[in-house]
Amino acid sequence: MQVIATAGHVDHGKSTLVRALTGMEPDRWAEERRRGMTIDLGFAWTTLASGRRVAFVDVPGHARFVTNMLAGLGPVPAVMFVLAADQGWQAQSQEHWEAIRALGVEHGLLVVTRCDLMEPGPALAEAREHVGWPVVTVSGSTGQGLDLLRAALDRLTGALPAPDAAAPVRLWIDRAFTIKGAGTVVTGTLPAGTLRAGDRLLLAGEPVRVRGLQALGEPSPQVTATARVAVNLRGVGRDQAARGMTLLTPDAWLPTGIADVRLDTAGPMAADQERAWREAMLHIGSASVAVRMRPLGAGTARLTLARPLPLRVGDRALLRGSGRPIVGVRVLDVRPAPLRRTGAARTRAAELAPFAAPGDPVPDAATVLRWRGMAQRAELAAMGCDPAALAAPAADGWLVDPGTWAELSDRLAALAAAQPGIPVDAARTALALPTRGLVEALAGSRPPLSVADGRIDAGGGLPEPVLAAVGRLRAELAAAPYRAPEAARLTELGLTARVVGAAARAGLLLRLAGGVVLPAGADTAAARRLAELGRPFTAADARTALGTTRRVVIPLLEHLDARGLTRRLDDRLRVVAAP
Ligand SMILES: Nc1nc2c(ncn2[C@@H]2O[C@H](COP(=O)(O)OP(=O)(O)O)[C@@H](O)[C@H]2O)c(=O)[nH]1
Numbered sequence: 001m002q003v004i005a006t007a008g009h010v011d012h013g014k015s016t017l018v019r020a021l022t023g024m025e026p027d028r029w030a031e032e033r034r035r036g037m038t039i040d041l042g043f044a045w046t047t048l049a050s051g052r053r054v055a056f057v058d059v060p061g062h063a064r065f066v067t068n069m070l071a072g073l074g075p076v077p078a079v080m081f082v083l084a085a086d087q088g089w090q091a092q093s094q095e096h097w098e099a100i101r102a103l104g105v106e107h108g109l110l111v112v113t114r115c116d117l118m119e120p121g122p123a124l125a126e127a128r129e130h131v132g133w134p135v136v137t138v139s140g141s142t143g144q145g146l147d148l149l150r151a152a153l154d155r156l157t158g159a160l161p162a163p164d165a166a167a168p169v170r171l172w173i174d175r176a177f178t179i180k181g182a183g184t185v186v187t188g189t190l191p192a193g194t195l196r197a198g199d200r201l202l203l204a205g206e207p208v209r210v211r212g213l214q215a216l217g218e219p220s221p222q223v224t225a226t227a228r229v230a231v232n233l234r235g236v237g238r239d240q241a242a243r244g245m246t247l248l249t250p251d252a253w254l255p256t257g258i259a260d261v262r263l264d265t266a267g268p269m270a271a272d273q274e275r276a277w278r279e280a281m282l283h284i285g286s287a288s289v290a291v292r293m294r295p296l297g298a299g300t301a302r303l304t305l306a307r308p309l310p311l312r313v314g315d316r317a318l319l320r321g322s323g324r325p326i327v328g329v330r331v332l333d334v335r336p337a338p339l340r341r342t343g344a345a346r347t348r349a350a351e352l353a354p355f356a357a358p359g360d361p362v363p364d365a366a367t368v369l370r371w372r373g374m375a376q377r378a379e380l381a382a383m384g385c386d387p388a389a390l391a392a393p394a395a396d397g398w399l400v401d402p403g404t405w406a407e408l409s410d411r412l413a414a415l416a417a418a419q420p421g422i423p424v425d426a427a428r429t430a431l432a433l434p435t436r437g438l439v440e441a442l443a444g445s446r447p448p449l450s451v452a453d454g455r456i457d458a459g460g461g462l463p464e465p466v467l468a469a470v471g472r473l474r475a476e477l478a479a480a481p482y483r484a485p486e487a488a489r490l491t492e493l494g495l496t497a498r499v500v501g502a503a504a505r506a507g508l509l510l511r512l513a514g515g516v517v518l519p520a521g522a523d524t525a526a527a528r529r530l531a532e533l534g535r536p537f538t539a540a541d542a543r544t545a546l547g548t549t550r551r552v553v554i555p556l557l558e559h560l561d562a563r564g565l566t567r568r569l570d571d572r573l574r575v576v577a578a579p
């Protein structure tokens with residue numbers, strides 16, 4: 001199924017066209033039929049020649065009902081823009097077109113109707129200045145051109161990108177009503193994802209259960225986007241559901257009360273314009289919420305919402321102020337830090353600057369993680385930032401920005417040096433980290449720190465110069481772990497006899513005969529490597545396998561023998577002792 005909204009000035013023939021295409025009455029209310037004017041959203045559907053079904057969301061064109069219009073337009077992927085040949089481009093033609101552009105609806109048709117009343121040329125020429133979509137000229141009254149319109153709708157719907165059927169559900173409710181014996185039913189346009197009977201979802205933050213589903217008037221066990229869908233909810237009172245609320249996949253969305261956005265205006269707003277925008281309505285999906293706007297930098301602003309909405313980075317929405325043109329907004333951050341200190345707004349503006357112009361990308365997961373320092377993987381995903389491709393340090397479901405990680409690592413090293421054997425929990429508190437696992441991962445990534453018995457071992461509380469020298473040795477041996485430095489190089493690294501002695505006593509270094517110094521653990525690692533040979537080996541074999549020299553391998557093997565990690569078979573061959 002595809003879903004198409006109508007758009008265009010009042011009385012230009014939108015509802016008449018929907019009626020002619022579907023044989024269904026889009027004006028649902030008696031008042032609408034009496035007045036011959038659409039007030040609220042109407043719904044109708046038909047099957048095209050291809051077999052594709054298309055549902056129409058028929059919107060009101062009157063200026064007084066723009067909020068209703070936007071609730072219909074908000075979640076749809078395509079639009080049938082209707083213009084009366086005898087009326088031309090009028091106020092709500094312009095307003096609806098601005099809304100379409102602001103919401104980023106790219107696909108549609110320009111339908112010039114009432115062509116039985118007047119030749120379409122002049123109206124079409126006017127519309128062409130704005131709308132670049134394929135054109136069909138018709139009459140909703142005589143039926144002239146409707147076959148061509150159907151064919152154009154088939155082409156349009158056939159070319160629409162397929163939404164992700166596995167995406168989390170965010171159904172913007174556009175109607176809620178009660179059916180006797182069934183209870184509360186909500187309807188909406190499902191832009192992505194799949195709904196199934198029995199699903200557990202969230203309605204206004206409360207868990208609800210899907211009792212049954214309908215699409216285009218037919219019961220269905222599951223409905224996949226794009227679709228018009230009616231959802232029967234178990235145990236929900238009629239007054240608990242209303243237009244503008246959402247049905248959400250649990251844990252996949254974050255209620256957002258403050259969002260940083262870019263304003264997709266042609267250029268930076270003039271200061272007086274910005275002032276006029278301080279109070280506005282934010283429209284997204286079927287919701288309209290009052291917001292306060294605080295300009296940040298050129299083209300960016302912080303919105304404070306009167307009620308939270310499930311927003312994601314990259315969402316498009318629009319802002320309306322009274323008597324002001326519509327402005328499209330693009331959500332850049334849904335968990336911005338509070339602007340407390342002086343200069344905080346300027347700093348924030350600078351962070352947002354690379355995303356401030358209409359053609360700019362939206363922040364990716366790495367950027368959002370850098371802003372936040374650390375975040376839970378699931379939270380990043382719920383913010384709309386895919387953490388899958390992120391190469392960031394991680395533990396316990398948390399991701400840490402590499403810069404923050406390095407800083408935390410330094411602080412942990414200092415903490416452990418100042419307070420040898422500090423408990424992991426104390427370090428966690430001191431660094432304000434959310435989990436012990438993060439502390440342990442930090443220690444593990446920062447030799448010579450290690451964790452034993454719930455405490456952080458900084459190598460026996462050694463002074464920082466000793467720890468630093470050991471760190472330099474580890475760095476030196478990163479590529480060739482058994483190429484122990486010669487005496488002169490040891491001195492250059494700061495590993496004097498006194499330093500080596502202290503570090504070795506603290507268990508950080510392995511001191512072998514002949515002045516060979518290796519990091520602690522090099523012996524067990526060597527035994528593992530030699531075991532991989534899977535056969536008895538000579539000293540020359542070991543030297544090759546470990547990528548080192550005779551100067552190192554002879555004392556190393558003697559040490560392994562002494563520790564019982566290796567065993568001599570004769571005066572040539574050894575084996576790795578069984579573990
Ligand atoms: N002659 C003629 N009248 C039309 C045509 N389409 C709509 N109308 C009339 O124009 C008026 C407004 O039509 P309607 O569909 O309600 O417009 P909407 O406000 O855009 O939904 C109604 O009186 C219709 O009968 C058409 O193609 N030809």
Ligand SMILES: [Mg+2]
Nearest residue numbers: 014015037038
């Ligand atoms: Mg109408």
